[in-house]
Amino acid sequence: MGSDRLAERLRERGYRATPQRLAVGRAMQRLAHHATADQVAEALARDMPGLALPTVYAALEVLETLGDVRRVATIGGTAYFETTARPHHHAICTRCGTIEDLEAEAGLKPVLEAARRVGFADARAEVTILGTCPRCRGRTP
């Protein structure tokens, strides 16, 4: 899933390989973990001064249909995106919204099967840990 092949993969699916899409794709790989549209835009501000936020959203949407990127489940608010490269789970701080990546295996087959039973085919499973992060822990309730 090298970023160099992104151009080619875009064209295969009938999309144009624009500099913006390629840049967003590269930025996502560089940020790796998870990023908001705003963070992506900021990361690219230097190289692409004119890059607009709606364009980032549009690019992320295309990358999503390609399967390169997906949205992370959060407790509302800002949308987080991540690359699909290496699957992992997330710990979200319910106070400040910080997201931490977790590299751990989970037993999700029963849940996936339950989902299939109610009609969700070819679905993916994701574990979300919700709690208080270290920094928020030592503060006023």
Added chain:
Amino acid sequence: MGSDRLAERLRERGYRATPQRLAVGRAMQRLAHHATADQVAEALARDMPGLALPTVYAALEVLETLGDVRRVATIGGTAYFETTARPHHHAICTRCGTIEDLEAEAGLKPVLEAARRVGFADARAEVTILGTCPRCRGRTP
């Protein structure tokens, strides 16, 4: 966790037992699964004509601190709330946002431990299935 005891539990924690909070608490139990603030307001529109949306949000927030209610992890957009009574997981349609409850066991200890390792204490784990619901399945891509 009977709704009748909610008044008492509110006062124990220093909150006032207002009709609005009790009504929101009852509505959440009745809606059971998961509901948006808007749905709660709508469900109570008959009985409490003057109930304003900000009040519903405020009440849900209080119920959240009581531990009666919590936010569900979703892929952005509208916030969903649910009662904490019976733990379960969710299947979310990435197209229309529909949420389906799943009653299945998952092996989440490794993930919870990984979370604890990065400083998330007393956290809860939640599995989110992301895919396409039966209704959206048979439609234009």
Added chain:
DNA sequence: CTTAGTGCAAAGGCTTTGCAGCAAT
């Protein structure tokens, strides 16, 4: 009586939409 809570309105933040101009094929 006191002070928290409601209701209303308005602000705020993030995401999406619309459209003219530009660029990829």
Added chain:
DNA sequence: ATTGCTGCAAAGCCTTTGCACTAAG
């Protein structure tokens, strides 16, 4: 030469905030 994309601006949603008034304790 076409038609899709970008960039900008504006609209849209949902959620939160501020403040006067009401009501809980």
